[in-house]
Amino acid sequence: MISAENLSKRYRIGLREKGNKTFREVIVDGFRAPIRNLMRLRRLTRFESGSSSEGKERKQNGFHTDAIWALRDVSFEVKEGEVLGIIGRNGAGKSTLLKILSRITQPSAGDVKVYGRVSSLLEVGTGFHPELSGRENIYLNAAILGMRKREIDRKFDEILGFAEIEKFIDTPVKHYSSGMYVRLAFAIAAHLEPDILLVDEVLAVGDMSFQKKCLGKMGEVAKEGRTVLFVSHNLPTVRALCPRSLLLQEGRVIADAPTLDTLRVYNESMRRLEFGAYTDVMNPKNRRGSGQARFKAIHLEDQQGNRTYSFAMGSTIRFILSYKIFTSVDGFYIAILLRSGISGEVVSSIRHLVCDKKLVTGFEGTLLIEIPNVNLRPGEYPLYFHLADGRNRALDVVDDLTLPLTIYTDKDFEELGFEPARSTGFFNIESKMIPLKE
Amino acid sequence: MNQSELSSARPFIHIKPRKGWELIDFSEFKEYRDLLYFLVLRDIKVKYKQTVLGGLWAIIQPFFSMVVFTLFFGQLARIPSDGIPYPIFSYSALVAWAYFAHSITGSVQSLVGNAGLISKVYFPRLIIPLTPLLAGLLDFLLASLVLIGMMIYFKIYPTVYICFLPFLILLMMLTAGGVGMLLAALNAKYRDIGYTVPFLVQLWMFLSPIVYPSSMVPEKYRLLYAVNPMVGIIEGFRSALLGTTAFPSMMVVVSVFVSMALFLLGLLYFKQTERYFADII
Numbered sequence: 236m237i238s239a240e241n242l243s244k245r246y247r248i249g250l251r252e253k254g255n256k257t258f259r260e261v262i263v264d265g266f267r268a269p270i271r272n273l274m275r276l277r278r279l280t281r282f283e284s285g286s287s288s289e290g291k292e293r294k295q296n297g298f299h300t301d302a303i304w305a306l307r308d309v310s311f312e313v314k315e316g317e318v319l320g321i322i323g324r325n326g327a328g329k330s331t332l333l334k335i336l337s338r339i340t341q342p343s344a345g346d347v348k349v350y351g352r353v354s355s356l357l358e359v360g361t362g363f364h365p366e367l368s369g370r371e372n373i374y375l376n377a378a379i380l381g382m383r384k385r386e387i388d389r390k391f392d393e394i395l396g397f398a399e400i401e402k403f404i405d406t407p408v409k410h411y412s413s414g415m416y417v418r419l420a421f422a423i424a425a426h427l428e429p430d431i432l433l434v435d436e437v438l439a440v441g442d443m444s445f446q447k448k449c450l451g452k453m454g455e456v457a458k459e460g461r462t463v464l465f466v467s468h469n470l471p472t473v474r475a476l477c478p479r480s481l482l483l484q485e486g487r488v489i490a491d492a493p494t495l496d497t498l499r500v501y502n503e504s505m506r507r508l509e510f511g512a513y514t515d516v517m518n519p520k521n522r523r524g525s526g527q528a529r530f531k532a533i534h535l536e537d538q539q540g541n542r543t544y545s546f547a548m549g550s551t552i553r554f555i556l557s558y559k560i561f562t563s564v565d566g567f568y569i570a571i572l573l574r575s576g577i578s579g580e581v582v583s584s585i586r587h588l589v590c591d592k593k594l595v596t597g598f599e600g601t602l603l604i605e606i607p608n609v610n611l612r613p614g615e616y617p618l619y620f621h622l623a624d625g626r627n628r629a630l631d632v633v634d635d636l637t638l639p640l641t642i643y644t645d646k647d648f649e650e651l652g653f654e655p656a657r658s659t660g661f662f663n664i665e666s667k668m669i670p671l672k673e
Numbered sequence: 674m675n676q677s678e679l680s681s682a683r684p685f686i687h688i689k690p691r692k693g694w695e696l697i698d699f700s701e702f703k704e705y706r707d708l709l710y711f712l713v714l715r716d717i718k719v720k721y722k723q724t725v726l727g728g729l730w731a732i733i734q735p736f737f738s739m740v741v742f743t744l745f746f747g748q749l750a751r752i753p754s755d756g757i758p759y760p761i762f763s764y765s766a767l768v769a770w771a772y773f774a775h776s777i778t779g780s781v782q783s784l785v786g787n788a789g790l791i792s793k794v795y796f797p798r799l800i801i802p803l804t805p806l807l808a809g810l811l812d813f814l815l816a817s818l819v820l821i822g823m824m825i826y827f828k829i830y831p832t833v834y835i836c837f838l839p840f841l842i843l844l845m846m847l848t849a850g851g852v853g854m855l856l857a858a859l860n861a862k863y864r865d866i867g868y869t870v871p872f873l874v875q876l877w878m879f880l881s882p883i884v885y886p887s888s889m890v891p892e893k894y895r896l897l898y899a900v901n902p903m904v905g906i907i908e909g910f911r912s913a914l915l916g917t918t919a920f921p922s923m924m925v926v927v928s929v930f931v932s933m934a935l936f937l938l939g940l941l942y943f944k945q946t947e948r949y950f951a952d953i954i
Contacts, residue, residue, distance in 0.1 A: 246952065276863055280949045338688060338795035340951040346689035353686075361793045364715055366722040375715055378708040379794055430683055 236431060236462045237313040237336065241345035244306040244331050244486075247279050305331040307486040308345070313431075316460040320477030320494055322467065322501055327483040329466045333433050336464065351430025351462070354380055356453070360420030365409035369400055369419055372408055376423050390426045398422035425452050431462045450476070470498060470615050471576045495643075502545050502641055524629040527564050528622050531557040531599070533637055545641035552609050552640070557601040558622060558631075560594045566625020567594050571604065575661065576615035576639060582661045591625065610663040613655045615639040695944050702797055709800045709807070716779075716808035731812035732819050735767040742767075746884045755886045755917035761823045765915060766883040766907045768820055772813040773849050773903065774874045779805025780853025781870050784861045788954045798947040799940075802857040806850050813842075824914070834913035834920045841909045841925075844932050848902045851935030854943040861950050882907050888918065899924040902931045 306328045313319050321329050334340045336347060337355050362379040363372050373394055377387045395401055398419040400411075408416060434453055454476060457463050467473050473480060473494060480497040482490035482504075490500040522529070534555040535544050546552055554571060570586040585604060618640055620633040644655050653659045721727040739760055746752045747759030754762035780802040784791065787801050824830065860866035881903040882890075890898045899905050899921075905928030908921045 279862065279953050280946075334951070335688060338686070339792065341948050342688065342690055344690060346687060349686040349688060351683040362790050364719060366719050367715065371715070371718065375711045378711040379790060379796065381705075381794075381796070382707075384707040384710070 236315045236317075236350050237311075237347060237464075239312070239345070239347040240310050242306055242309040242332070242335065242342050242347060243304060243344040244328075244335060244340070245302055245343040246305050246331075247302055304486045306335070306342070309483070309486070309488050310345075311481055311488060311491055313462055313464065315462055316457075317479065318457045318463045318465065318477045320465050320467065320473035320480035320497075321483065322470065322473055322480055322497065323483035323489075326485075328486040329483055330435055331486075332483070333435050333464065333466055336431075337433055349431065352381070352428075353431045353433060354424070354427045354429035355433035355435065356424055359424050360416065363408060363416070363420065366407055368407055369398075369404045369411070372419070373423055376420070377426075380424065380427055382427065394422045394426050397425065421448060421452075429461065431464070432456050433464050433466075435466045469576070470501075474498065474614075499545075499643070502638070523632040523634070524622065526631065527562040527624070528558055528560045528567070528594075528630040530620060530622065530631055530633055531559050532601075533557075533620060533633065535640065544638040545643055546609065548611065548613060548642050548644040548646075549608055552606045554604040554606075555601065556604065556620070558599070560596060560598040563596045564594050564624040564630065566591050568621075568623040568625075568627065569602070569604075570621040570623065572619035572621065573611075573640065574617040574619060574635070576617060579617070581619070582616065609642070611640075611642045612653070612659060612661055612663060613642050613644050614661070615641050616661075691948055694941055696940060697799065697944075698797065702799070705796050705800060708796055709804065712800060712804045713807045716804055717811055720808070728812075728815055731815040735764060735771045735816050736819060738767050738771075739764040742884050752885050753889065755888060755911070757829060757915055757917055758827050761820075761827050761829060761915065762886070762911070762917070763884060764823060765820055765911055766881075768813065768816045769845060769907055769910055770878060770881065770883055770903075771816060772809050773845055774878070775812065776806050776809045776846075776849035777853050777856070777874060778870055779809065780849070781856040781860050781867060783853075784857045784950065785864070785867070785954065791954055792951045798950060799854075799943065802853045802943070803850060806846055806853065820914070829915050831914045832912065832916040832920075834909075837909060837920070837925075838913055841906055841913070844902070844925075844928060845906050847936045848906070848928075848932040851932065851937070851939035854939035855935075858939075858943045858946045861946065861954050877901070877903070886917070887921070887924070896923065896927060899927040900931055902928040902935070904928065 309328070309332065311319075321332065323329050331340075333355060335342050336349065337353055360376070362376050364375065367375065373391065374384070374387055377390075377394075378384070382390075395404060398415075398421075400415050400419055403411065403415065408419070411419070432453065450472060453463055453465065457476065463476075465473065465477055477494050479492070480490075480494040481488055482497050482501050484504065489504065490497045492500075532555070534542050535546075536542055536553040536555060537546060538551045538553070556569060558569070560567075567589040568586060569589050570584060572584040573582045574580065575582050585606070587604065589600070589602065616639055617635040618633075618637050619635065620631075620637075622630040622632075624630055644651065646655070648654050721730060724730065726733065742763045743760045747754065747763070752759075783801045783805055784798075790796075791798065791801070856866050856870060880901050887895065887898065887904055887908050905921060905924035905926075908918070909925050909928075911917045912920045
């Protein structure tokens, strides 16, 4: 259905501006600006051909290079009816890939052969005009998404029913509540019947229930045997919906394998970003709390003392936490919360009293918190670390700044009694069955 | 249904970097003609929403320009009007000019104005600058009704050349389309164009026989003057509807060539640059 070969896309990013220093420079610069602007704007769409000029480009025309490869030699194939997940960190090229597949932008090199009608759930509500009525917007938006008038006529009542806005169909959409607006927009997108559906969850707007509706629709489309490409940050959803996944990193395909394997590569690559001075974690801007005490280091270890964030189900997890007191505090608590990788809500928490007396300025400590034989089910659990004083006032908060805790299993349904690749809850709970009548 | 049957029923798209010059892909354009229709409909419906006077605005603008021009150029400056009353002389040109000016301004702003569409959905980009061209026809028609009223009032009747009228309108659309496409594509990259256009349109108006007749231009310069395609078009309109002069065939022939050249230039440049619209808009 889709076959991409050596797909590459080059972008110019940020037109860098120098800061002005003196009043005289501002004036002189003002006169020079038109010429500089012209050169800059011209360069927006010009690239030197071939990679041999990359060195030359670095200081061409006195500008620093600002061209980046959003995609580099990306090749993959998608078969009919396949649901392919595309994962990767921000800026890895996921959205660019979808933009090329939906023909919004063209590749700089390489090609893709696409068999079938493509539509995407990244453009929900595109082209809605606030002054037009619901009815007019249905026709306009559906035409924008590639439907013919006859097709819209045929599906009109169905769309209306799905959106549940029959009463307001002739009201300008600027008077709609945001919920009605989104429902209408989604209803149109949902009736497209594409052969290939592109979903960019990162761009999906709306509240939780709307996102769920998007995902539900995606599952439905997949079950009908259509081809789906799903871009997401939400690893549990990818695991649940996509048997196979691509991992993009800096525009290249790092892994193209069954989702569980791809996720393992992803977690592996994420692990290399050590928690330390150079990552976001130590940036005080990301930290909350009064700052009277701060975490100095956070590590997770397995029973053998290896640092890792992924653990086999049933193994023991150790948290090694170092902290420092900057202003003396009265009483000291430490807490770890596990969040759900899907909804973000707290799944469980651990809280320990470190000291109920006064801790003096400059005091440093390290402690180990152990969770033996963890009975968490496979999945990603973003972590939330918390320091508080005796009156439970927050001193430091590290919220989702480390890697998520990842639980995996190599066992299958037969052995576990549940499907490890689907969302089946967070914990194992003891249960037994007693036949009462046979 | 087996595999081959399935694929044959489906569209096949080969996405690759496009190089070189190209013209309109008519089969694709046909596929998307409903979109053009709905966008034109949108422009028409939205234009006078939440106004008191509504469609009357299409008449008020050229009408009041006519009143002002009659006062200053007709009465005070005593500019000749080819033997017909100055009001109808200027209004007949202003109706065409209003269409032309609005089409160009609309086209130039259209790409940037529809940036949301362009960066999120694929469709033939050409639809965007062509929409104002078609949507403006309604205003042109409304303003023309007043012209008919004035012709009856001044007892001026059309000549046989009226059969050229549709052709002249088409020529006017071709010119506006060519200039619109060219400037819209340029405006996508250099927003300076957006600021230049109102000024350019005003200048162009005085280079066209709107407040004065082309007979005021010395004979030997007249063909050079006609390089401005609006000269032949407007004088053609006047001759066909009001019988001011004999039909200016030479001027119209020049117009035809210049209009077609402009349209081709605009189209080629637009098609050449549309590849990166989504990246820079």
